[in-house]
Amino acid sequence: MNLHEYQGKEILSTFGVRIQRGIVAQNAQEAVAAAKQLTQETGTSWHVIKAQVHAGGRGKGGGVKLAKNLQEVETIAGQIIGMNLITPQTSAEGKKVHQVLIAEDVYYPGESETNEFYMSVLLNRGTGRNMIMYSTEGGMDIETVAEETPHLIFTEEIDPAVGLMPFQARRVAFNLGLSGLAFKEMTTFVINLYTAYVKSDSSLFEINPVLKTSDNKIMAVDAKVTIDDNALYRHKNYVDLRDIREESAIEVEAGELGLNYVDLDGNVGCMVNGAGLAMATMDLIKQAGGEPANFLDVGGTADAARVEAAFKIILKDPAVKAILINIFGGIVRCDRVAQGVIDAYKNMGNINVPIIVRLQGTNADIAKELIDNSGLDVMSATEFQEAADKVQQVLG
Ligand code: GDP
Numbered sequence: 001m002n003l004h005e006y007q008g009k010e011i012l013s014t015f016g017v018r019i020q021r022g023i024v025a026q027n028a029q030e031a032v033a034a035a036k037q038l039t040q041e042t043g044t045s046w047h048v049i050k051a052q053v054h055a056g057g058r059g060k061g062g063g064v065k066l067a068k069n070l071q072e073v074e075t076i077a078g079q080i081i082g083m084n085l086i087t088p089q090t091s092a093e094g095k096k097v098h099q100v101l102i103a104e105d106v107y108y109p110g111e112s113e114t115n116e117f118y119m120s121v122l123l124n125r126g127t128g129r130n131m132i133m134y135s136t137e138g139g140m141d142i143e144t145v146a147e148e149t150p151h152l153i154f155t156e157e158i159d160p161a162v163g164l165m166p167f168q169a170r171r172v173a174f175n176l177g178l179s180g181l182a183f184k185e186m187t188t189f190v191i192n193l194y195t196a197y198v199k200s201d202s203s204l205f206e207i208n209p210v211l212k213t214s215d216n217k218i219m220a221v222d223a224k225v226t227i228d229d230n231a232l233y234r235h236k237n238y239v240d241l242r243d244i245r246e247e248s249a250i251e252v253e254a255g256e257l258g259l260n261y262v263d264l265d266g267n268v269g270c271m272v273n274g275a276g277l278a279m280a281t282m283d284l285i286k287q288a289g290g291e292p293a294n295f296l297d298v299g300g301t302a303d304a305a306r307v308e309a310a311f312k313i314i315l316k317d318p319a320v321k322a323i324l325i326n327i328f329g330g331i332v333r334c335d336r337v338a339q340g341v342i343d344a345y346k347n348m349g350n351i352n353v354p355i356i357v358r359l360q361g362t363n364a365d366i367a368k369e370l371i372d373n374s375g376l377d378v379m380s381a382t383e384f385q386e387a388a389d390k391v392q393q394v395l396g
């Protein structure tokens, strides 16, 4: 589950991580009230207005702006709320902004220069260990840094048996070129950040930038936080943080129906039971010259109701030009799935894309017969290759 910046920062703050403070606002009036409150609490006179959408690169798209007085807060908040924000990480249509974070300006001048760093905490799947990835090149797109100046990216792997060791936190501060107060601040920041990552059961923290202020404080100016869905049952207080407006409408609906569905860009819809077979089926579609329009795992119980629900979900995607159903009948019998496909097809009435059904396993031959004799525009196949050939044929 992905969080908004303001939600991620709140979680960080509860673990003692210093953050750029802010208050979320739904409209221009709330933005002005928030700015006044921040001025009272922090003494700041400038504010940053930050679009809250689940996408990075907001600054580049005009979703992060500095306001130097309350009038500007009102005007800028009014402009950003309701806009369609297009960033390098959104689709071409962009994302609608429903709310903004009014934050204190933390780039104020002072005894030293401000400095932006990059820091993330994530699982290194290669070693099976959590790691802190960090760089002196903050505020920039980290993929670009990785490509052009990979020597400026450092990692610190954490041994799960002992956790993050103090010397590791000091090494981070050292590699970032810090000294004095900023060095101490950074070690505290790193330790608290790692604790927050573990205790919140997150799968990703990305703080870009981590800022060294002109008075040598270290704080999170941005926060991308992803909570591991499988651990949400341990964090009932996080469940309400989900903002379904930010998620694909089809995916949300599929989730409610208990279907494992991921929207993709291609033209061949697929309906499969089991994640492994779904992956293999997507490869098959590519081999046949198509592109998968989705990943859809209907799960172990591929009965008529689920097949129909899955059909409806797949057909919501206007890009779908053909549907490939690939079901292995192990626990479910193929003839029952075939009957489910036929019933769903008849119930839905207006399916006007070709359908290829491959049923293999228990009672596959009866299933094929049922499909072939149904009189519907459904092609049956028993072998993988046969299914691929038919996909190729209908795509022309
Ligand atoms: P992103 O573009 O979605 O990654 O959003 P960020 O939260 O990282 O903000 C983008 C940029 O806005 C940062 O890299 C900063 O340069 C700038 N920014 C953020 N907060 C402040 C602030 O308090 N004052 C000023 N002057 N700039 C800020």
Ligand code: MN
Pocket: 056, 057, 208, 209, 222
């Ligand atoms: Mn950022």
